[in-house]
Amino acid sequence: MTVPRLLLVEDDPALAELIEFRFKAEGYAVTATPDGDEALLLAQEEAPDLVLLDWMIEGTSGIEVCRRLRRLQETAHVPIIMLTARGAEDDRIRGLDTGADDYVTKPFSPRELVARVNAIMRRIRPALAGEVLSVGDLALDAKAHKATRRGQILSLGPTEFRLLKFFMEHPGRVFSRGQLLDAVWGTESDIELRTVDVHIRRLRKGIEVPGAPDPVRTVRSAGYSLEAV
Amino acid sequence: MTVPRLLLVEDDPALAELIEFRFKAEGYAVTATPDGDEALLLAQEEAPDLVLLDWMIEGTSGIEVCRRLRRLQETAHVPIIMLTARGAEDDRIRGLDTGADDYVTKPFSPRELVARVNAIMRRIRPALAGEVLSVGDLALDAKAHKATRRGQILSLGPTEFRLLKFFMEHPGRVFSRGQLLDAVWGTESDIELRTVDVHIRRLRKGIEVPGAPDPVRTVRSAGYSLEAV
DNA sequence: GGTTTGATGACAGGTTTGTGACAGATGGAG
DNA sequence: CTCCATCTGTCACAAACCTGTCATCAAACC
Numbered sequence: 001m002t003v004p005r006l007l008l009v010e011d012d013p014a015l016a017e018l019i020e021f022r023f024k025a026e027g028y029a030v031t032a033t034p035d036g037d038e039a040l041l042l043a044q045e046e047a048p049d050l051v052l053l054d055w056m057i058e059g060t061s062g063i064e065v066c067r068r069l070r071r072l073q074e075t076a077h078v079p080i081i082m083l084t085a086r087g088a089e090d091d092r093i094r095g096l097d098t099g100a101d102d103y104v105t106k107p108f109s110p111r112e113l114v115a116r117v118n119a120i121m122r123r124i125r126p127a128l129a130g131e132v133l134s135v136g137d138l139a140l141d142a143k144a145h146k147a148t149r150r151g152q153i154l155s156l157g158p159t160e161f162r163l164l165k166f167f168m169e170h171p172g173r174v175f176s177r178g179q180l181l182d183a184v185w186g187t188e189s190d191i192e193l194r195t196v197d198v199h200i201r202r203l204r205k206g207i208e209v210p211g212a213p214d215p216v217r218t219v220r221s222a223g224y225s226l227e228a229v
Numbered sequence: 230m231t232v233p234r235l236l237l238v239e240d241d242p243a244l245a246e247l248i249e250f251r252f253k254a255e256g257y258a259v260t261a262t263p264d265g266d267e268a269l270l271l272a273q274e275e276a277p278d279l280v281l282l283d284w285m286i287e288g289t290s291g292i293e294v295c296r297r298l299r300r301l302q303e304t305a306h307v308p309i310i311m312l313t314a315r316g317a318e319d320d321r322i323r324g325l326d327t328g329a330d331d332y333v334t335k336p337f338s339p340r341e342l343v344a345r346v347n348a349i350m351r352r353i354r355p356a357l358a359g360e361v362l363s364v365g366d367l368a369l370d371a372k373a374h375k376a377t378r379r380g381q382i383l384s385l386g387p388t389e390f391r392l393l394k395f396f397m398e399h400p401g402r403v404f405s406r407g408q409l410l411d412a413v414w415g416t417e418s419d420i421e422l423r424t425v426d427v428h429i430r431r432l433r434k435g436i437e438v439p440g441a442p443d444p445v446r447t448v449r450s451a452g453y454s455l456e457a458v
Numbered sequence: 459g460g461t462t463t464g465a466t467g468a469c470a471g472g473t474t475t476g477t478g479a480c481a482g483a484t485g486g487a488g
Numbered sequence: 489c490t491c492c493a494t495c496t497g498t499c500a501c502a503a504a505c506c507t508g509t510c511a512t513c514a515a516a517c518c
Binding site: 459460461462463464465466467468469470471472473474475476477478479480481482483484485486487488 | 489499501502503507511515517
Binding site: 200 | 463464
């Protein structure tokens with residue numbers, strides 16, 4: 001779930017292998033097929049994050065595959081990059097109008113293709129663009145105001161959420177109660193130091209999932225820290 | 230608020246005018262400037278939906294403008310298409326890695342540029358591109374001014390409709406009452422924050438269908454969000 | 459053992475959100 | 489022009505939920 005998945009539809013075996021190799025090196029999971037109809041099935045089964053689609057392929061043509069992908073509920077919003085030997089402007093425009101998100105003309109360099117894929121991934125998978133904090137099995141999406149552990153959604157109160165966010169911004173570091181008060185409650189708050197203990201407990205309870213160890217470490221006479229587990 | 234806005238940064242007056250004309254004909258609102266520094270100011274003021282950015286411009290260079298746009302909170306997520314005379318692959322990759330979303334090499338045809346812009350708009354503001362928004366079992370057709378849930382047509386008041394549309398353009402994201410007022414009521418409206426609550430309730434009531442869970446999530450002390458259900 | 463430090467459960471008070479009611483505004487039908 | 493239906497922004501109250509504190513117990517330290 002954490003590795004972005006590509007579906008590659010390309011009937012030139014040499015080129016397919018080259019692309020596959022390159023993207024695997026970049027940390028993508030790649031499924032490849034030379035056939036348009038199979039591509040449609042795979043797209044529904046595997047729910048890839050992005051499709052690389054050759055224009056000229058066996059079976060159903062690339063542009064037809066593109067159109068059908070757009071029509072299917074499950075794949076309607078998966079970004080598509082068209083690959084093509086043709087340089088004709090009309091084809092490019094037709095590709096984009098059919099619902100492709102981008103268009104790369106052969107011969108292209110693998111590096112450029114990677115750069116374009118990365119650019120699109122940045123847009124659609126915030127987790128890959130560093131917009132989601134992640135420490136060990138914890139993840140926190142500030143925009144969606146959602147925190148998860150091992151995929152499970154956590155329900156935290158406002159203060160616990162801020163506390164967790166602060167910890168996740170500085171994983172492993174130990175903070176004194178005073179520092180936590182300043183950072184999470186604000187400098188002007190005038191609150192008992194010991195109150196932090198209570199919120200730490202509430203946080204611990206909030207991020208508790210069966211079988212997982214407690215990532216909040218107590219450092220006696222120093223404070224607390226969040227450890228990657 | 231309903232017309233997609235472009236910011237064009239191009240110092241060749243003839244080309245700028247050509248592009249501007251073309252996009253206005255396509256129904257875009259275009260702001261143009263030849264200057265990089267001014268572009269940065271305009272981008273913050275006008276919050277365009279997309280930026281067309283020439284690589285070689287007076288003042289701050291295109292790539293520098295791109296980098297700064299990415300760094301500014303307000304503009305970090307505005308898509309950028311780079312325009313350039315250079316065909317060198319390294320430049321293209323550098324542009325994409327800097328945060329540009331797409332890259333068009335001069336000479337390009339206005340039609341292709343339009344197609345690329347449309348492709349990106351479809352992805353980021355589907356409602357503006359005349360597409361049907363879809364989040365979970367909700368669908369909203371901005372053109373037809375119609376919203377449905379599980380196929381059932383919903384009857385919503387004007388404000389609830391705008392509210393739903395805004396939520397559906399940013400699914401999963403949490404917005405404070407203030408942000409919602411700005412986005413749905415307009416920046417100058419001077420309305421009680423709590424009024425948002427009431428419209429949220431009206432929206433909830435309006436999209437209620439038997440057996441379906443409530444997709445509007447309350448995030449205590451933060452705001453509301455629309456979740457795919 | 460005595461002392462210090464942290465964990466925990468309970469709780470009263472406070473804050474935030476949900477909800478029904480309402481009066482004024484708006485706009486269309488007749 | 490008047491009537492009627494609809495929509496809007498507020499308010500007041502209830503309900504849900506959070507929060508800071510304390511007293512007490514457990515653990516670590518010396």
